[in-house]
Every structure is written in C-alpha cells, then in structure tokens.
Amino acid sequence: MPQLGFNMENMLICICTYTTAFSVDPKPTQDHFIAPARKKVQSRFLAISYLVIIAVTWIAFLGSINLDLRPVYQKSCPVQGAASTKVKGYLSTEGLKGSDFQVENSYLYRRVWDNSDLILGNNAQDGGFIAVTNLIITPNQTRGFCVETNATVKCKSRYDCKAGETIPGTNSGALTGKCIAGRCQLSAWCPLEENKLPLADERPLLEGIQNYTVMLKLSVQFPACNEKKFRNILENATTSYLSGCQYNPENDTSCPIFRIGDIVKWSGENFSQVAITGGVFRIESIWNCDFDWGMSNCFPTYKFQKIDDSKAVLSPGLNFRIADYHEENRRTLTKVFGLKITILVSGDGNQFELLHFILSFGATIGIFSVGALICDTLLELIQYLQKYELCKRLIPPDSS
Numbered sequence: 001m002p003q004l005g006f007n008m009e010n011m012l013i014c015i016c017t018y019t020t021a022f023s024v025d026p027k028p029t030q031d032h033f034i035a036p037a038r039k040k041v042q043s044r045f046l047a048i049s050y051l052v053i054i055a056v057t058w059i060a061f062l063g064s065i066n067l068d069l070r071p072v073y074q075k076s077c078p079v080q081g082a083a084s085t086k087v088k089g090y091l092s093t094e095g096l097k098g099s100d101f102q103v104e105n106s107y108l109y110r111r112v113w114d115n116s117d118l119i120l121g122n123n124a125q126d127g128g129f130i131a132v133t134n135l136i137i138t139p140n141q142t143r144g145f146c147v148e149t150n151a152t153v154k155c156k157s158r159y160d161c162k163a164g165e166t167i168p169g170t171n172s173g174a175l176t177g178k179c180i181a182g183r184c185q186l187s188a189w190c191p192l193e194e195n196k197l198p199l200a201d202e203r204p205l206l207e208g209i210q211n212y213t214v215m216l217k218l219s220v221q222f223p224a225c226n227e228k229k230f231r232n233i234l235e236n237a238t239t240s241y242l243s244g245c246q247y248n249p250e251n252d253t254s255c256p257i258f259r260i261g262d263i264v265k266w267s268g269e270n271f272s273q274v275a276i277t278g279g280v281f282r283i284e285s286i287w288n289c290d291f292d293w294g295m296s297n298c299f300p301t302y303k304f305q306k307i308d309d310s311k312a313v314l315s316p317g318l319n320f321r322i323a324d325y326h327e328e329n330r331r332t333l334t335k336v337f338g339l340k341i342t343i344l345v346s347g348d349g350n351q352f353e354l355l356h357f358i359l360s361f362g363a364t365i366g367i368f369s370v371g372a373l374i375c376d377t378l379l380e381l382i383q384y385l386q387k388y389e390l391c392k393r394l395i396p397p398d399s400s
Contacts, residue, residue, distance in 0.1 A: 089212030
C-alpha cells in the first residue's frame with residue numbers, strides 16, 4: 001500500500017474490519033459523478049478501537065436519556081399553572097397554666113385561635129401562606145420616652161447618648177441625648193418590645209397548628225401540546241370524599257388536602273423544633289404527563305422540602321412583626337414566628353411529533369460517526385509516523 005501524506009484528500013474511512021480510503025477527482029467535470037472509493041485495511045487495533053468507541057457512544061447515549069427512548073420521538077411541553085390554598089383549623093391555649101410561661105402577661109397568650117388569627121398572607125403570589133407557630137406580644141405601646149432595656153447597652157454621661165442617633169443592632173428608637181441611671185433615654189414606642197418567648201421550656205406556643213389542614217388547588221395546562229386544563233382534584237371526586245380525605249404518600253395520593261404537621265415531617269424535619277423559630281418549606285407539584293396514552297392519566301406527584309438552612313446559627317427560621325393600632329397613639333406589637341409554605345408547579349408533558357422524531361433520529365445517527373472519525377485520525381497518524389526510522393521499527397507498515 002503506498003504511503004499517504006497527512007492531508008484531507010488521502011483521509012481514510014474506517015469501518016470495523018477495518019475500512020477504506022476515498023479519492024476525490026481534483027478536476028471534476030460536468031459529465032463526471034464523484035463517489036467515494038473504499039479500500040480494506042487489515043488492522044486489529046483499529047477494528048477494536050472502533051468497536052470500543054461505538055460501545056462507549058451507545059452507553060453514553062442511553063445513559064443521557066436514562067434508558068428512556070421517548071425523548072427521541074416525543075416533544076416536550078413545559079407545564080404552566082397557578083396555585084391557591086385554603087387553610088382550616090382551630091386550637092386553644094386556654095389550658096396552659098401560669099407556671100408554663102416565663103412572661104408576666106401570660107393572659108394575653110391563653111385564648112382560642114382560628115385560621116384568621118394564625119394564617120397570614122393566604123393565597124400570596126405563589127399560592128403560599130404563613131402559619132404562625134410562636135409569637136411574642138408587647139401590648140399597649142404608646143409614643144413617648146423610655147430607657148433602653150438592653151443590659152449590654154450602658155452609658156456614663158449624656159455624651160454616650162448622642163441625640164438623634166440610634167443604638168447599633170437595635171430597633172428601639174432614637175436617642176434623646178440623656179443618660180438616666182446608666183441607660184440612654186429613647187424617643188420610641190413604649191414600653192419597649194419584649195424579647196422573651198412566652199413558654200418557659202422552649203416549646204412553641206401554637207404547636208397545635210400542625211393539625212391545621214391545607215386544601216391545595218392547582219390548575220395547569222401544556223400549551224405546546226394541547227389547550228386542555230388539568231386540576232389536582234379528580235374529576236370523579238365527590239364532596240363527601242374531599243371533606244374526609246387527607247393526602248398520604250402510601251394510602252391516598254389523590255387527595256388535595258394536606259396536614260401542616262405532615263408537610264414538615266415529609267420534609268425530614270421535627271415540627272416541635274422547627275416551630276420554635278419558624279422556617280420556610282416548599283410543596284412541589286410535579287406534572288409528568290405522556291399524552292400518547294391519553295389525557296386522563298395526567299395527575300401530579302408531590303415533593304416536600306425545607307428551603308432554609310436548619311443548622312443556621314445567626315438569624316435562624318422566619319420571623320417578622322405586626323402592629324395592630326387601637327387608636328392614633330396606641331398599638332399592640334406582635335413578633336411572629338411561623339412556617340412559610342410556598343407552592344411550586346413543575347414538570348413537562350410529552351407527545352409524539354413527526355418533525356421532532358426526524359430531527360432527533362438524524363442527530364442520534366450522527367453521533368455514531370464519531371467512531372469512524374477517530375479511527376480515520378488514528379490511521380492517518382500511524383501512516384504519518386511511519387515516515388520516521390524509529391517508528392518504522394515499532395509500527396510495521398500496513399499492507400493491502
């Protein structure tokens with residue numbers, strides 16, 4: 001076999017046994033048809049290399065689609081949808097004793113609570129809400145003058161309390177420039193905010209909110225596939241079923257009603273611990289629908305997850321403040337700890353489409369040409385190296 005130079009005109013095509021060189025007419029004319037000419041190359045190394053490359057390509061291809069061939073012939077239709085929630089429940093803290101509390105005004109915490117008291121931001125933009133699990137109440141604040149109650153903030157003279165400034169790290173009020181009994185005077189809402197949780201043994205005050213139930217209503221569609229709208233409530237569901245069912249991943253996956261305590265449990269958290277300082281959770285409804293088998297089987301599965309870091313040391317959980325104004329100069333300040341539960345809709349619909357199949361099939365076939373390309377390069381490299389005396393001893397010339 002004549003020695004070939006390293007140029008494109010002498011490139012060889014390898015086909016498993018192993019393959020062929022092709023020639024190109026350098027001066028084609030109108031009455032000539034140019035076709036590749038093949039020539040067999042006896043090379044065990046190239047043949048094995050080709051088979052290994054094809055095997056690896058198959059494994060990589062099947063692994064990329066998780067052994068599921070549907071992406072080859074089905075187009076993907078992203079889900080679009082909206083969520084709304086309806087929370088119901090009732091609890092009472094009237095049975096708590098005075099000795100259970102570490103605050104003086106324990107009577108403020110012994111009462112009955114319903115969903116209007118403890119569910120905030122219901123049906124927010126993402127359909128989520130906040131369930132209050134703990135709180136600190138500072139009643140009957142009025143605008144006036146009072147001294148800083150933080151024991152770590154002290155003063156020796158009025159120069160330590162510059163008028164108009166605030167104390168770093170607090171939100172108490174503005175300094176008046178006076179130092180009274182070692183404490184700076186403030187112009188603020190007085191008395192200043194309480195900072196102790198109500199119960200003495202580090203328990204959440206409203207632990208019973210875990211028994212509140214959430215009815216999750218989802219409405220979705222897959223515009224790229226069809227215009228039909230789908231819900232997470234079965235079409236044959238009855239009022240009696242909805243009034244008595246409760247979602248369970250093992251026994252009843254069709255019920256759209258969830259218990260708040262179960263949402264926390266399925267997220268891998270302990271409710272009693274999380275409820276002390278609050279947290280952020282997510283219910284993800286996953287819609288993976290194959291419309292080639294009809295539309296009646298399109299129904300979501302659910303995934304529950306805690307979003308914020310449970311091990312955070314600084315500013316853990318979720319808390320914020322609410323002010324209830326009784327009149328112009330009197331209010332009750334409540335620091336709320338709660339569970340923020342958000343709703344996420346995700347997934348895809350899949351449906352056969354001829355154009356998608358043709359494009360995917362063509363691209364898939366093209367992947368396997370990489371084997372021949374690599375073997376062509378190896379063969380050309382071997383023949384190029386045979387020009388040198390050392391390589392001639394190591395690589396005997398091919399013969400045809």
